[in-house]
Amino acid sequence: MKKVQLLFVQATVCLSLLVACGGDNDDLSTNPDDVAFLDFSPETAFIGDEITIHGRNLGTNPHALIVTFGDIIANVVTVDGTFARVIVPDDIETASVGLELRISLASLKSGKAFTLKAPVIESISPTSVLPGQEVVIKGNGFRNSQRFEQVKFGNTMLKGESVDPGNTELHLYVPADATPGKYAVSVTVAGLTTTATDLVEVTGPPVFSGFLPATAFIGDEITLTGENLGTDPDRLAVSFGGVDATVVSVDKTSAKVIVPDDIEASSVQIRISIPGEELLSSANNFILKAPVVESLSLIRGYSGQLVKLIGKGFRDSYRFEQVAFGSKVIERGSVARPGHNELLVSVPDRLAAGKYPVSVTVAGMTATAPESFEVIVPSVTSFTPASGSRYATMTITGTNFIDTNYTGNKGGNTSVSFADFATGLNSRSGLVTSITDTQITVLVPQLWPGTYKVTVGVQASYVSAEATFTYEE
Template sequence: MKRIYYYLLPLLFAAPVMVACDDEGQTVVMLQNQDPVVTVTGISPASGYTGSEFTINGTEFGIMADAVKVTMGGTELEVVSVSENAIVVKVPEGATAGKITVDVYGQTVATEYMFDVLGEPGVTNVNPVYGFVGDEIVFSGHDLGVSEAFYTVLFSGTSEAAALTSAPSAESFAVKVPEGAVSGPIALTISDRNVNVPLTNGFTVLQHAAVTGLSVTSGYAGSEVTVNGTDLKPDLLEENVELQPIRVTLAQGTNVAEAVVDIERTTNEAIVAVLPADLAVGEYTVSVATSFETVATGNPLVYTVMATPVVDKVSVSQAHAGSDVTFVCSNLAGVTTDDVKVMFGETEAEVTSVDAESGNITVKVPVTLDAGSVALSLTVKGKSIDLGENALFTVLATPKITAINADSFLHDETTALVKEGDEIVISGEGFGTDSDNVVLRFGETEVRIVAISDTEIRAFVPSGSVDGAISLTFAGIETPVMGMNLKPLVDGMDVTAYVLKNYSHPFVSLAQGNGDFERQGEWSRPADWIVVNNSGSNMEGFGLQHNPKYDLNAGNSLGLQTDWGFPNSLTNGRIYQCTAVPAGNYRLTGTVAEYAPKGQGNRGTGSACLVVDDASFEVTAEGSNDCIAKTAVDGVKDIVVDFALPGRQEIAIGFVGSFTNRQSYVKFNSFRVEYMGNSQN
């Protein structure tokens, strides 16, 4: 089956390839906005006379002759035919040997394939394809043996022909690179006929190299040195040219050694070289040769090979980011911070100091490093120093405190109340395992760490007043890691704020607007308190009384009541809140604002109690003492309940009331909890 290719002009948007068969069984491929890669794989034959034809083999040529252009040197050839894999061209009159270039729809392939036109003057080789002004360049070919008077050789940048160095032969002639020549094409005319010069991009006119100095004038065997200068590695217009290697040589008397040039890192302005690892200590004269010449230097380049540093130890094998690490070395004479490079994996560390006398190199672990193991490396004056067993370093996780055993103490979100001898357990990560690298303080008091792991630190509250935040200061990290505040817990201390919420008038209401009130704005639901008033009506859960009405800032009392919107009797109504309290002896005081247990006409019966119970708070107003502790309300006054907890416990604090008559009530306007000591101490 025959395939026909139609190359369409680029469209605004890329379109897919469309394939179809026509009536003659041909496959029509519509290459819409595609970029087939044109390749040239050879020519056949490679020589012939004017008027002869030859074939260019390759891929993706298409079939449209108008879309194909072929040149031989500077001469355009006639395209006879085009198929997908072959282009047939014809050699015109006046053509001379030249390299083949193919252009298909603007995609140009410049090749090294040359067609030689027989019977015509032809240059098939130029050697070398680079040179300094005054260098001899040889042109080789055939049919060249005419008088030198018939030759015109023009280098780019010149208007006068270069002089031939001798009479030409049939196979070659030579010229010198003239003054004023610059890199670019060479134009050749023989007997007024243009003759192609087989240079794909042009001839390179070299500039003499100069060396301005060494990056360092002293270092170690096996270290790296850079030779600075100009025109040390110029780019050539022609590609794939085989060149002499760049050489850096060190001589000490008759002892001569050659450095290894890192050609990938070497540029036109700098030659990077690695000195031999077996160089003896002493002074060496450095000489440089580029690929084109030995470079003259005004003053000798002198490099001093020093005794290689030896690392005796590294101060730590693990540390936090930002910490100091010290390399203890010998043979650091003449070394400064600029000579030292330390890498933690792929990250370079800051070298903070070098003390050649003591042999200490101090660096900071990069703050950008994540926790984990990294390879540690040390380079001094370009020399990689063997670290042996110290070559692996562990970066500890950035220290942070995630928790403190606050539940063992009376506490709120920011502060815990502690006593002398209490154990403080600080949980977190990145603490390390060496207590010498950590300073623990409670406020301004430094505290001894009794146990440490990477995730936990334990200490005891010391004697004396401890008032302030927990802080951990780690070696090499300037900013302390802060934890919660500690305050001393003393007998008789008011700890209400650490036990209860919303515990005094004006109590905080949950009401947001008039719709959240009952009894014309007199009652609302209190925040943080559970109200069980058995009302079975719209007054259920309402236990905060406001005076003036609707005033959110006038929650004067928490109350249980009958009548005035509530049911006419109440059995074991309760208002309480749950809280977790650690071991100790406590005193609960409730201030009664109003109390009328007998109600209307003083004919009913009723009772109320201030209570501490477990979290279920199923206590009754009368009967046996079926709770942790309770005290009956017997008037408008302070009611006191003493209770003891043997361990941390979830408890309920509140009051309970039962009334048989209308217009009965009990109301509290504040609560207070005091710590009374610990009978177990």
């Protein structure tokens, strides 16, 4: 009796372990007779495309379902009982193959063949290259695998490891021993071949013959001439005295480039380079034209006033100091808006009254505006009362209190401030209630008792009254 009980306990334990261990692997215990492979769609697709298998009792575990195209195992993306999504494998070997599905002990074959679509080449670039340069093929249906040779350059089949693969893009390098000429490029997958519409021309080494014009302004376009310069602007590097220039276009024998903003000298050598080739230099130096200041938008105003310089050959850059009012140079980065033909600048703060020549300096060459800029500063002759408390009405007399260039409310950029006479600290602004060019009425702000300096500001021009104001409780 005890022996029977022991056997019963052992059997119960084993059954419990089997159920516990197999709870997440129900696909492995699927009854082969219950599994069905009904169909798949689409019937034709590119390598790398997703197709759907329709069936019954396919389970829910992608790792328990094996799908093959011929003898090549495909990647199962997802499975959910009645369907499974799989990827057409990169290493498929023939264009027409049967599909086979295996799950648990079931092994089922499709009732029809899957047909592989031939690869498609949509574009190839660049189409003018040097030996050893990279060529990019874009399209569809390529192998994302290096196991097979799939690209033919002219009559040379490129080794699989020499091509950077992808289902929609292939990167290859022109054979180093390729001689100048035009070559057809084709892709073959599972016996299906497609050839690019454009031929790839292999050229000889580049030649830099010269450039026109010999002199130009910053921002101007000049033309470089030569041979075998390629057709891809991104692959041609051009510099003016070591400063990189923008290449606008290139067409084998010529390239259009922009004289760079950051050029540092007025006479520089132009150099070009193409990946894999030696740096080539111009025989003659390029001569930069000096900037020209044709006019100023204002010729009279206050410090802080925005003035537009109109001309050509200016730097469209914040990296250099280029504008000066007399000997006062505007710091780099402080130009409000740079441009090749216009510079918007602010008249330097706290300039004394007077006329200042306005100049632009580029690469050591200086141009001066035909008219000087006259700086106006306000003046204070008197104010009353000499003492008072909060909200006392003060009247200030003087000159140049209104900026006639200001487009807002009259006197809107005029201010009156009160600062501690001894330290210049604790500055407070008063409320301007009325203003003419020679008189200001202002309400005294709340201050600490003491002696204060009264300052009038218009834009960034400031003047302080000689007399002091005494604030009383």
